[in-house]
Amino acid sequence: MASGILVVCEHEDGAPKKTAYELLSKARSLAAELGGDVSAVVIGSANAANLGEYGASVVYTADGSEFSSDGTGSWASALAAAIVEADPAVVLGAASVDIRSAFPRLAVRIGAGMASDCTDLFIQDGVLIARRPMYAGKAFADVSISSSVALYSVRPNSFPGAAPVGGSATVSPLSVSHSEAELASKIVGVEAPKSETIDLTEANLIVSGGRPVDSSENFDRLIRPLAEALGATVGASRAAVDAGYAPHNEQVGQTGKVVNPSLYIAAAISGAIQHLAGMRTSRVIVAINKNPEAPIFQHATYGIVGDIFEICPLLTEEAKRQGIGR
Amino acid sequence: MKVGVCIKRVPGSDSRINVGDDAQGPDLADVGWEVNPYDSFALEEALQLQESGAASDVVVFTVCGPEGDAKIRDALAIGKRGKCGASKAVRLDDPAFAGSDAIGVARILAAAVKKEGIDMVIAGKQSIDGDSAQVPAMMAEILGWPSVCEVTDLEVDGSAIKAWRAAGSGKREVVALSLPCVITADKGLNTPRYPTLPGIMAAKRKPIEVVDAGALGLDTSTVGASAALVTVAKWSPPPARPQGRILEGDASAVVAELITLLRDEAKVL
Ligand SMILES: Cc1cc2nc3c(=O)[nH]c(=O)nc-3n(C[C@H](O)[C@H](O)[C@H](O)COP(=O)(O)OP(=O)(O)OC[C@H]3O[C@@H](n4cnc5c(N)ncnc54)[C@H](O)[C@@H]3O)c2cc1C
Numbered sequence: 097m098a099s100g101i102l103v104v105c106e107h108e109d110g111a112p113k114k115t116a117y118e119l120l121s122k123a124r125s126l127a128a129e130l131g132g133d134v135s136a137v138v139i140g141s142a143n144a145a146n147l148g149e150y151g152a153s154v155v156y157t158a159d160g161s162e163f164s165s166d167g168t169g170s171w172a173s174a175l176a177a178a179i180v181e182a183d184p185a186v187v188l189g190a191a192s193v194d195i196r197s198a199f200p201r202l203a204v205r206i207g208a209g210m211a212s213d214c215t216d217l218f219i220q221d222g223v224l225i226a227r228r229p230m231y232a233g234k235a236f237a238d239v240s241i242s243s244s245v246a247l248y249s250v251r252p253n254s255f256p257g258a259a260p261v262g263g264s265a266t267v268s269p270l271s272v273s274h275s276e277a278e279l280a281s282k283i284v285g286v287e288a289p290k291s292e293t294i295d296l297t298e299a300n301l302i303v304s305g306g307r308p309v310d311s312s313e314n315f316d317r318l319i320r321p322l323a324e325a326l327g328a329t330v331g332a333s334r335a336a337v338d339a340g341y342a343p344h345n346e347q348v349g350q351t352g353k354v355v356n357p358s359l360y361i362a363a364a365i366s367g368a369i370q371h372l373a374g375m376r377t378s379r380v381i382v383a384i385n386k387n388p389e390a391p392i393f394q395h396a397t398y399g400i401v402g403d404i405f406e407i408c409p410l411l412t413e414e415a416k417r418q419g420i421g422r
Numbered sequence: 423m424k425v426g427v428c429i430k431r432v433p434g435s436d437s438r439i440n441v442g443d444d445a446q447g448p449d450l451a452d453v454g455w456e457v458n459p460y461d462s463f464a465l466e467e468a469l470q471l472q473e474s475g476a477a478s479d480v481v482v483f484t485v486c487g488p489e490g491d492a493k494i495r496d497a498l499a500i501g502k503r504g505k506c507g508a509s510k511a512v513r514l515d516d517p518a519f520a521g522s523d524a525i526g527v528a529r530i531l532a533a534a535v536k537k538e539g540i541d542m543v544i545a546g547k548q549s550i551d552g553d554s555a556q557v558p559a560m561m562a563e564i565l566g567w568p569s570v571c572e573v574t575d576l577e578v579d580g581s582a583i584k585a586w587r588a589a590g591s592g593k594r595e596v597v598a599l600s601l602p603c604v605i606t607a608d609k610g611l612n613t614p615r616y617p618t619l620p621g622i623m624a625a626k627r628k629p630i631e632v633v634d635a636g637a638l639g640l641d642t643s644t645v646g647a648s649a650a651l652v653t654v655a656k657w658s659p660p661p662a663r664p665q666g667r668i669l670e671g672d673a674s675a676v677v678a679e680l681i682t683l684l685r686d687e688a689k690v691l
Contacts, residue, residue, distance in 0.1 A: 108591065167587060167595045169559070169569055193588060197571040200559035204525060209651030212554040225655065230553055234439035235448050238656040246651075281568035281599035284584070289592030301690070326691065344574065344610035345588055350435050350550060351459055351609040359690040370435045376660065380688045382680065388668075398683060399668040400676055410677040418681055420691050 098244045100132025102182045103152065104175065104189035107142035114257055115190035115298060117150055119250060121258030122217060123188055124151040129219045132185065136265070137178040139163045139171055148265030150258070155265045156181055158272050168281040170274060171198035176205050177270040184245060186224060188217075191249040192297070199247050205275075209241035213354070215254045215377060232350050232373030251377070252298040253356040289345075294329050296346065296353045302378075304331035304348055305341070306365035308404065312341045318408040319363060325412045327421035331355065331375075333365045349374035364404045367392025384408070423578070423601065425468040425477045426540035427508065428531055428558065429461040429484050431493040432551040445657045457493050460546025462614040463607035465497055465508070467576060468544050470612060473505055476578040481538055482511040485519060485530050491630060499617035499625035507621060509628065512538065516634040521647025524552075528560035529645055533638040536565065540602070542583075547572045547606040555606075562604035569604040570597045574611050 101123040105116035116136075123134045136152035138144040140163040144155040158174035166172075171194060179187065179202075189195040191213040203210040215236075216227040226239045226248050241247075296302065303326065305319040315330070323330045332342035334349055348355055350370040360378035365371060367383070367390055375381070376395060383396035386403050393399045400407055415421060433439065433453035441448045457465075471477035482497050484490055494511045501507025514530050522530065535543055543562075548555035555571075562569035574594070575586035581601045588608070589595045617625070635642050643649060669676045669683075685691040 106590075165589045165595060167570065167589065167597045168599075169562070172563070192590060193572055194590070196555050197559060197569070200524070200528075200556040201563040201569070203556070204528070204560050204563040207651075209523065209525075210554075210556055211652060212556060227658075228553075229660070231433065231437075231439040231448060231551055232435070232553065233660055234437075235441045236658045236660060237654045238658070239652055240655050241652050243651045275566070277562065277566050277568045281570065281597055281603070283595050284598045285596035286589070287586075287594040287596070289594075293592060295591050345592060347609070359684065359688070368436075373435070380684070380690050381663075381666075382684070393666065393668070395663060396666045397664065397688065398680055399666055400680060401668060401670075402673060402676070406673055407677060410674055411680070414674075414677050414681050415691075418685070420681065420685065 098183050098185040100182065100184045101127050101134050101186045101188060102178060102184035103134065103136045104187065104195065105136045105138050105147055106190060106192060106194065107138065107140070110142045112142065112147060113298070115192070115252050116147070117257030118252070118255045119188045119190065120147065120150040120152060122255040124258070126186070126217060126219065126224065130185070130224065135182045135184065137175065139174050145265060145267055148263050149260035151261055151263065152265045154182065155267050156270050157267060158270045165283065166194035166197040167283045168278055169197060169201050170278045172201035172205060173274050173278060174270060174272045175202050177272045179206060179245060181268065181270065187245060187247045189249050191251050195249050199249055203247055206245060207243060208245045208247050209243045210247040211239045211241060212249050214248050214250050217248060217250070233376050251354070251356050253300065253358070296329055296331055296348065296355050299329035299355065300357050301326055301328035301359045302331045302355055302357045303328045303361045303363065304333065304365060305336055305363045306333040307335035307339060308364040309336055309341055315341050318404060322408050322412045325415040325421055333371055362392050363408055365392055366390050367395060423477050423541045424479045424481065424539060425471060426535050426538060426543045427461070427465045427468045427480060427482050428543065428545040429465065429482055429497050430458045430549045431455050431484070431486060431490045432458045432549050435459060435550060441657045441659050447657055455493060457497055458546050458549045460548060460607055463609060463611045464544040464546050465500060466612045466614040467607055469501055469507060471578055473502055480508040481540065482508045483514065483531055483534055484511065485514045485527055487515055494630055495625045496617060498628045499621040500615055501621055503618070503620060507624070511628070511630045513630050513632050515632050518635050518642040518646045521650055522645050523650035523652040524554055524556035525560055525651065526645040526649055528557045528564055530638070530640065531557065532561045532564040533640045534633060535561070537638060542601055543604045545604065545606050547608050558604050558606045565602070567602045567604055568599045570599065571606045572608040573605050574608050576605060576611065
């Protein structure tokens, strides 16, 4: 019978991502209650062996250039192969673009139910329950899945990444055969970003600017230096993106990225319901807005009523002076 | 090339959604309904393909009861003067569909897409009610077609398709694929148009075909509540945020206080 938890561990430049440790640590505590082992699957070439120190007893690997990302749906076959080997009851992955592409195909292929973008996983009366935001986080649903193996994608930063527990994993290479659909598509190019930054969805610290920033030059002058001083990633409101002050991939909100950082600084952002949709689960929210009635203040942990053209440079200076972000 | 666009009627992005503790579901009595915003990007892309001559026909699909007709008409109304826009809509409606989970909905749509002889499906990357982002890729798997999710640029040259998608860490990947295929639309793909008055008039004469499980040849034991693997056990409102604090004083003092609070009290720096 299916038992235990299989964690899809994503990596970057050969090293497991933070989300891999977050999920392994959650998997360990769930497995302690549900029973069974924790195993990991690593797709593409990465250093997988150290995952044993974080609780994985077996690390399944699928190495090959076609697995560099899930642009073509190739991950579903690799994951299906890992599931045959590990026979888990639960499969966890981060709610990343690759998992969002792969899990639905995998769910159909193996007849599994799936819950997306979960922010909590817990056991109630012996059953695993996933709590997930719906209606852009205006409501939360507790979801249960009845199939013998169940897929959960988890919003990054939902769980702390635990320290290593010691232990070692057996590395077990998978043999993967591709479906016809996967062979019908191919990644033919990768365009690198202008600057290397952490993915907004995985960022722990974010500084976002709104429409009043007023130009891309001002984003470079006010928002980006503050982010850099704090070691944060830059975001923007839709109004700022649509005006051309910041690129699409920096938009936070309902039609942009959903972020879940420890700290979200909203600089001259009104706090429209569609913006809140993308950042309301941030642990600490700082609002800088010159209108004391701005809705963002109702969600802010700390608020400064003031002009970003004055406050942001001062914050940047102060962060540098206090040696933050170093 | 015949393009199918999947749309869904959802509460508008500015709606208040109220759920009480232990509620059976959100109260949607007073919400305003809209075409899911991501589906608008999908529809716009299909219409642009039609206008460039790459698509010969555009058909709209939705799984919904008759309450969905008004929003279907909105979708049928969009298009350029002199071009037809979507030629018709197929509304998939059967009591057996009620309570379907994502796989169930994907089965219904896949069967309809097959029946209509669609070559390319474009759908929104997710609908902003359930926010699951599952149905389109599931549909592709059921059909045995390739899929590219969260596409921000699309090029169609005969049956050769190129789709740009955001991969991790700000990278963009270019995926080459052939028909038939499923594409999901992200913001940035295009700028959707609004319906025009002539479009609204024309949409009134376009057919909305209502198709049930029998007409799709769909085994009803594979859809609906009884086939659902995923069930919602309980609803709750978002967790309350702790009371916030406005920092007062002159700018430089407030800024120093904020950094100190973030470091020492909130411990996020
Ligand atoms: C379907 C749909 C989807 C949407 N999706 C998104 C989304 O994903 N993300 C998103 O952000 N929005 C989204 N929106 C738009 C959203 O409704 C708002 O229009 C948008 O968030 C406003 O951006 P803003 O706060 O930057 O600008 P504004 O609304 O213009 O607010 C600017 C704020 O800055 C303050 N301010 C002005 N000058 C200064 C200054 N010098 N210093 C300090 N404060 C100042 C003002 O008091 C105001 O509160 C969506 C809307 C729709 C209909």
